[in-house]
Amino acid sequence: MASGIDELVNMLYEMVSDAWALPFGAEKCLIEREKLLDLIDEIRANLPKDLEQARAIVENRNEILAQAKKEAEAIKSAAEDRARHMVAEDEIVITSRQKANEIMSIAESKAKELRRASNDYAEDTLRRLETVIEQALNETRESRKQFKSAVVKTSAKQEEQK
Secondary structure: OOOOHHHHHHHHHHHHHHOEEEOOEEEEEEOOHHHHHHHHHHHHHHHHHHHHHHHHHHHHHHHHHHHHHHHHHHHHHHHHHHHHHHHHHHHHHHHHHHHHHHHHHHHHHHHHHHHHHHHHHHHHHHHHHHHHHHHHHHHHHHHHHHHHHHHHHHHHHHHHHO
């Protein structure tokens, strides 16, 4: 006969619409009892199938929603973890840059100090070397003078002895 609840309900509606009206009772009508009972039996027979299908669809929908909710929570949690990790990485990078800047500043300061100390050392060493060389030069001049003087005396003695 009919295939679905909608079609059966439509047939029931048509049956009531097409029914004969009772005299003096416009709101009342005559319907064939057997046809009506057969239609109701068919509705009862189909209704559990359709209700079961509807329940299964609703249950399936609820499972899908629950699964989607779990997945959404997992994605949200992963995104929050990733965001925390990225913030932590940013903080590490910022801290590292600050430390690197501090180290560079200290290194530059130490390099300047070492340059100054090495320049002072070189200046002091060169000054002492200059003093030593001046003393050696003076001693050499003095030795040369004494040598010339000794040569001149020796030459004069040799001339006298001749």
